[in-house]
Amino acid sequence: VQLVQSGGGSVQPGGSLRLSCLASGLAFHDAAIGWFRQAPEKAREGISCQSNSDSASYYVDSVKGRFTISRDKSRNTFYLQMDSLKPEDSAIYYCAADYQPFGCASDAGSYNYWGQGTQVTVSS
Numbered sequence: 001v002q003l004v005q006s007g008g009g010s011v012q013p014g015g016s017l018r019l020s021c022l023a024s025g026l027a028f029h030d031a032a033i034g035w036f037r038q039a040p041e042k043a044r045e046g047i048s049c050q051s052n053s054d055s056a057s058y059y060v061d062s063v064k065g066r067f068t069i070s071r072d073k074s075r076n077t078f079y080l081q082m083d084s085l086k087p088e089d090s091a092i093y094y095c096a097a098d099y100q101p102f103g104c105a106s107d108a109g110s111y112n113y114w115g116q117g118t119q120v121t122v123s124s
Contacts, residue, residue, distance in 0.1 A: 001025040001113045003095050008118035011085055015122070019080040021095030021115050028076045028097075032104035034111060035069060035080045037091035037120075044094070046106035048080060056103045063089075085122045092117045 003026075007019040019035070034049035048069040050057045057069055066085075071078035078095065096111035105111070 001097075003097060003113055003115040005093075005095055005115035005118045008093060008120045010121040010123065012124050013086055013122055015085050016081070016083045017085065017120060018082070019093055019095070019118060019120075021078050021097075023076045023078070023097055023113075026076075026097055026113065027099070028071075028073055030099055031097045032100035033069070033071060033078045034096040034104060034106065035067075036094045036096060036108055037089075038094070039091040042091075044108050045091075046108065049104035049106055050078075051102070051104045052100065058104060058106055060106070082120070085120075087122045087124075090120060090122050093120050094118075 002024045004022045030052050036044050038044040047060045047063050050069050066083050068081040094117045095115040097113045098111045
């Protein structure tokens with residue numbers, strides 16, 4: 001299984017970015033997906049996840065209404081659309097996937113497959 005991330009970069013406060021995560025070697029239709037971030041000297045934080053059926057999504061309170069998780073099953077790719085970005089959103093962002101029978105998990109320990117990480121910097 002391989003997850004390859006793209007997107008990220010630097011943006012001013014209030015701006016938008018979209019992160020992508022291309023999955024290979026994974027039964028994409030059966031996998032829950034998640035996005036995590038880690039700021040310097042902080043623990044990795046689960047910010048969003050989605051169940052394998054796309055029927056359930058989770059967002060941490062700090063990103064609700066600003067970030068949107070989605071997936072394109074025809075492309076084996078999932079996304080994190082980030083709008084109204086704030087300086088406190090600056091971190092390394094990671095995608096993750098794994099087989100989870102019910103819902104999706106927001107803790108990093110529940111995922112075995114990870115992307116390489118990409119830096120997001122929000123600064124004026």
